[in-house]
Amino acid sequence: MRRLLAALAVASLSAVSGAFQEAKADLDPKYIEGLQECFVPEDEIVPHKKGYDAGKFSATAINTWYFLGNDMEPGTGDEGPQFEEIKRNVFLKSRSRFADIAPFALSQAGKHKQAGCLAAQLDPLKKDSWSSVHSGLTDALETELKEHLFAIPEF
DSSP: OOOHHHHHHHHHHHHHHHOTTOOOOOTTHHHHHHHHOOOTTTTTTHHHHHHHHHHHHHHHHHHHHTTOOSSSSSSSSSSHHHHHHIIIIIIIIIIIHTHHHHHHHHTTOOOOHHHHHHHTTTHHHHHOOOOOOHHHHHHOOOOHHHHHHHHSSOO
8 A cells, every 4th residue: 555655646746747857756765755654544543633733734835835936826927837837737736736835845845755754644635525634734824825725626
């Protein structure tokens, strides 16, 4: 199961890293190590605080990424065409994909193991309509980013 999760995470980030040669989290062994360390089997219940903290940490990374000048408005001309396409087709495709900004931002900062761990912890966003991770994410996102999050499809 761990290998399946790792393969899925690698596949999801490969779309991003294909356009950004500097984003090599999908190839970094530390990223895979982080995924494996933080993987939670489906039959294991994650305590609310732990899930909430993962969502909140994700929001903090997204907020930082945003404050560094990466807005979520496609077509504003402040990014190149490749990144505009990634925003539309990856980050703005669904709410769970929006949260993928956090592991991506951590990977960009060279924190591959932490990025992999966070990617594993964000799994409830992909399979649950609401969770502790959702709560932490939405409570800590900046208002404008929260509006973007709720404007895109749930899954």
